[in-house]
Amino acid sequence: MKKYALRRILLSLFTLLVILLVLFVLMQLMPGSPFNDEKLNAEQKANLYAKYGLDQPIFVQFFRYVGNMLTGDFGVSYNISKNTPISQLIQTRLPISIAIGGMAVALGTLVGLVLGIIAAIWHDTVADTVATVISVIGVSVPSYVFALALSYSFGFRLRWFPMLFTAKQIFASSVLPSVSLSMFTMASIARFTRSEMLEVLGSDYMLLAESKGISGPALIFRHALRNALIPIITVLAPLIVDLMTGSLVVEKIFSIPGVGSLLVTAIQSNDYNVVISLSFIYSAMYIGIMLAVDILYGIIDPRIRLAKEENA
DSSP: OHHHHHHHHHHHHHHHHHHHHHHHHHHHHSSSOSOOOTTOOHHHHHHHHHHHTTTSOHHHHHHHHHHHHHTTOOOBOSSTTTTOBHHHHHHHHHHHHHHHHHHHHHHHHHHHHHHHHHHHHTTTSHHHHHHHHHHHHHHHSOHHHHHHHHIIIIIIISOSSOSSOOGGGHHHHHHHHHHHHHHHHHHHHHHHHHHHHHHHHTSHHHHHHHHTTOOTHIIIIIIIIHHHHHHHHHHHHHHHHHHHTOOHHHHHHTTOOOHHHHHHHHHHTTOHHHHHHHHHHHHHHHHHHHHHHHHHHHHHOHHHHHHHHHHO
8 A cells, every 4th residue: 555655646746747847838828928018118028038037948947947846936926916926925815715615625525425315315205305406406506606695695684794705704704605615515425425325225235234233323324324435535526626726706706815816817917927836736736635535545445455555
């Protein structure tokens, strides 16, 4: 297992390096430049390119950027906040997106598991129908619709929570956006939990466990749910990254200063360093979570761990 994990870590690092190179190439192919101000003449633009090293060959820029990045230097912003270190821009926004996304993941996963288990245990009953309807609504309705409905109902009408994000009430301001973002995760987890639990509950080893006198919560959680978790975790992994990096529309509705709005602004203004940095962080989070999930497979199911050790 250790050899397998080490190989995966090395492969992940190589993948990130390739992603970084691809991002550099794509930024070079983008139309326009970071300095689109009509007041700048050709000579002034050339001076700016020389100042930031953008007149160098792409491989020189690439290796310089990688070297700086290893020291925590992601460069500076060209347009959004001129000459401001990108690490400074990100460190004020990323924690907000991660906090709200983390709340959404936790809430969506917990409620989704409960709904899925209820639907599977009481299959073809009213409880199953209600859970299925909730899941369909959660998948079908966009998160921004939930955001608008929650903002109007609990923010404007009832005034239980702030309608807009404020640093003075971080937790209260995060509740409504977290709930609206969690709906799709909740619905997806509920659907997969229901289908996997139904398959597991009808399997031979569940009948064997029942014949040994195992019943109630021990049967459901120790045997059924544990064997249904692997496909559920596979679905959950990419959703975690999506939620923790923010939803642009939801951020706009609640005026959340997260990384989603920063990325879109950077793309619109051709702020290369900001785009590359945020895209790289997104990729690193995705690869890191998928690596953790892959290792988690071996913890949940010993058969997977043994197979990996044999192949390592």
